[in-house]
Amino acid sequence: MDKFGKLKELIASVEGDADKFYNKGNAAAGTRVRKAMQDLKNLAQEIRNDVTAIKNK
Secondary structure, three states, X not given: OHHHHHHHHHHHHHHHHHHHHXXXXXXXXXXXXXXXXXXXXXXXXXXXXXXXXXXXX
């Protein structure tokens, strides 16, 4: 459950940068959004692996 909490925190932390990129055209914020999305992808994969491992016990 700890990883799921981290996932929610990461989404909340990137919200400001997403707003800056989409509404104000800030390119640097777009780079930060892309990095955060990659981190989210990796964390989501870890959660998927954990769920599968627990399910298959």
